[in-house]
Amino acid sequence: DQQVKQNSPSLSVQEGRISILNCDYTNSMFDYFLWYKKYPAEGPTFLISISSIKDKNEDGRFTVFLNKSAKHLSLHIVPSQPGDSAVYFCAASGENFNKFYFGSGTKLNVKP
Amino acid sequence: NAGVMQNPRHLVRRRGQEARLRCSPMKGHSHVYWYRQLPEEGLKFMVYLQKENIIDESGMPKERFSAEFPKEGPSILRIQQVVRGDSAAYFCASSPRRDGSNEKLFFGSGTQLSVL
Numbered sequence: 001d002q003q004v005k006q007n008s009p010s011l012s013v014q015e016g017r018i019s020i021l022n023c024d025y026t027n028s029m030f031d032y033f034l035w036y037k038k039y040p041a042e043g044p045t046f047l048i049s050i051s052s053i054k055d056k057n058e059d060g061r062f063t064v065f066l067n068k069s070a071k072h073l074s075l076h077i078v079p080s081q082p083g084d085s086a087v088y089f090c091a092a093s094g095e096n097f098n099k100f101y102f103g104s105g106t107k108l109n110v111k112p
Numbered sequence: 113n114a115g116v117m118q119n120p121r122h123l124v125r126r127r128g129q130e131a132r133l134r135c136s137p138m139k140g141h142s143h144v145y146w147y148r149q150l151p152e153e154g155l156k157f158m159v160y161l162q163k164e165n166i167i168d169e170s171g172m173p174k175e176r177f178s179a180e181f182p183k184e185g186p187s188i189l190r191i192q193q194v195v196r197g198d199s200a201a202y203f204c205a206s207s208p209r210r211d212g213s214n215e216k217l218f219f220g221s222g223t224q225l226s227v228l
Contacts, residue, residue, distance in 0.1 A: 034216055043203055043219035089154060098168035099145065100217060104154035
């Protein structure tokens with residue numbers, strides 16, 4: 001059962017433009033959401049998180065938006081840089097869960 | 113300031129052999145998670161452990177797979193009688209003690225298991 005879904009396997013954007021990565025979830029009990037970035041042959045690294053009591057969290061070039069009614073979150077990267085090229089995973093969890101559920105990832109390619 | 117340490121980075125086994133993957137969590141972290149990533153797929157939860165306890169093993173295959181996190185030493189993910197389908201990247205993650213607040217996972221670099 002895929003409780004966290006990333007429907008776009010890949011995304012290509014031009015350097016300097018905005019990258020928008022999307023994520024949907026099915027379980028309304030999730031109350032904590034995270035984005036991870038992964039380079040080849042490395043482990044995922046934490047990027048940004050958001051609690052369900054908020055609808056937006058910003059950290060530098062990265063902003064995560066949460067729409068609880070739609071069970072949807074998105075990661076905005078602006079301006080995009082070539083070094084942002086990686087696979088991005090969204091993840092969800094909550095106080096009632098012992099694990100973090102991950103999406104299948106979106107491969108972002110930022111073209112110079 | 114060591115992060116999560118996994119070894120080996122690469123492990124090659126023939127069908128039927130055993131694979132042992134090790135994970136040392138970040139200092140001060142008492143919670144360990146194991147995830148598996150098959151080629152072209154996302155991260156699949158396998159098991160969540162605290163020191164000397166398995167908390168959630170709902171993602172572990174019923175046979176051949178086991179995990180432990182002893183009082184002393186690293187967490188071990190053990191795969192007996194490996195098959196080609198076990199070939200994957202295995203990631204360990206750790207987090208500090210849970211107190212009801214949300215927290216993030218810190219991942220190691222993974223072990224790439226290849227079964228010939």
